[in-house]
Amino acid sequence: MVQAYRFALVPNASQEHALRSHCGAARAAYNWAVGWVGASWWQRRAEESYGIAEEDLTEWRPWSLPALRKAFNEAKHTDPRFAAWWEENSKEAYSTGLANAAAAFDNYAKSKRGQRKGKRVGVPRFKSKRKARLSCRFTTGTIRVERDGRHVTLPRLGTLRTHEPTAGLLTRVQAGTARILSATVRHERGRWFVSFQAEVKRDLVRVARPDAAVGIDLGVKILAVMADSTGEIRTVANPGHYDAARKQLRRASRTVSRRRGPDRRTGQKPSRRWEKADAARNKVHHRVANVREDALHKLTTAVAAEYGTIVVEDLNVAGMLRNRRLARRIADAGFGEIRHQLDYKTSRRHATRLVIANRWYPSSKTCSGCGEVKAKLPLHIRTYECDACHLVIDRDDNAALNLAALAAACVTGTGVAGDQDTVPAVPKPRGADQKTRTTRPAARRRRGGQVAQPCRTSGKQKRETVLKPKPLTLW
Template identity: 30%
Template structure:
């Protein structure tokens, strides 16, 4: 099966390459904002927006007006126009909100360049990129497949990364003839219907005290810079502390992402049918008491990983409706116990069959049964 797959590596550019990367990021942002303003203005005047072709035709004139746009990768500038067009397409399809202007104050800055005529290539422990030449990178594995594009990102910590998108062949994993239901939570990150439990790594809680301490330092140095009437980019102590804080945030994110990849891969490898809840995480985050704990476990990212890995490897992920009472139903006799709505009730006994239940394990069993039922309905048409 042909799939699009991304490889992420850390880049080690020299000073000149860093300067050119930063210029390309700035130029891509400028072009995106320029055409977004034109797009909005045209829509107000005519009731219709622009399109990719009309914006693309204006690029040569824009380069004549702003000659510094010629210094950077032309494909990267073209890609920013393409991204704007795609953003509007998603907006009109009611998938996302309207595109917004990009700010240089955003934590992560990036640009994308497409592969054409061998302008992107892996050469030993370096990667060839347009205008940059050969850039050293941490080659942790081989890049297999047809190169499509590359996205260069500058993180708040000052590190540079590249994501290489390729089209490659992925073989399906052997069928295990096993199914499972996955109940995600806060106390335990995930509970499977066979009793397997994955603990909550609590990535933020591990480093929370250190993060708070460093953020307080950052706040003091910010106030000092303001008292000294120094621009923040010239305040060396502030910038050093900002990088320290950014690196802690980056470590938290990396630990969490690594854990999610390991758990999702293990579940997909061991099961053919995977039932999950269709949780409305955005709405759940409105709960002030639980928002921090919910955002820390990244349920949405976990579901995304399960879905694309299952698609790659010939497995099936079935989303269960958000109104399905997985926790309230007795997995043995089907009795619905309304008191289980309260999250504090972790263990309960069914009033009908007197079976004792662990809340999470019982929910995962019900999710598995419902997933199989939905698949059967979809295959046979039986309601």
């Protein structure tokens, strides 16, 4: 498998200058490619406005990586933007920018043709020197981890010291079970990092309970409620890393506001005291992000190493962040990162099964004891009370039990589990109107109501209701 090993760097003043120069060269090459390709587009548009025939218009300039490299190598000797300094950096820096430009144009073309998932991608734009992320990728040249375990060597940059030991990658390289493919340097959260992409040969690790399944219900007050197939329930409290640092952030932000900051309208430069105060505030933000990342990695690693089947919900995190009352806490919890980490840790390390519950599966509205489904369950009601079997249980515990029971029931070929028959026959626009139908357990069905079909599940053989819509009657 291909795996990344990331280490923090401790460069000296000259090495940091070289790192910034390489990343700036990548940005400059990207902007050149965007301008070179875009020039033919604007030229054709101008010629069309004059009524020039299609066959007489300026030819389209290609944006493939080989074509961009060939054009850039011809232009770098005469273009005043590169002629004076392009030899100071490695050729890999310019290849990084050209490769990113080629990928950006490909994404735009595929999005325009409807061949790319997600939001529509616009025309590539120039990268700002003030906002662009500093990054550069090396694929050829001297790329190695030194034998002392505390230094790495990169093309044109030389040997750089690492903040932490590189034994994890060095041991595999020396044993012949890993081969370094490329290296990427990036400035992130106030520090420089190097990420080695390596082809690694490793054995899968057997989980502690391969026959057990766990359902994970994520929340704000309680970060995760985990219920396994045996009925055991465990909770993980939300640490609230951002809320814990808000007092410190307020004080740091107040200090920044009282210094003379930059003003782009008048060209005012920031004072040294403002730069120091801004660096102190950023340091608090970086620490919050690092602590959150560490906590999420520990949680997902422990879950992936214990259970053979993990069931999580397909949450609409982007839609949840539009709620101004909960957006800060949802973003601090990291719902999307939890699912992302479970996705690759279950497949790469343990080869276990990750089941994604349907977004419209009523895990909180379904009784974990008898299977009755309620039509409505407002968010402020934190206790589930079943009208059929009179079960009283915490709302999150009930949802986690239903997700755990869903592991062995109604799993589709795409890895998405849920109540597939609840989709209406004629969906409304955008498909965001799916409502939960009220159902009764099989033993208490009412005559003339909706038919409930039981679906066998693992563990305690709980029953899940699969709904069929009642025929429409007009009068």
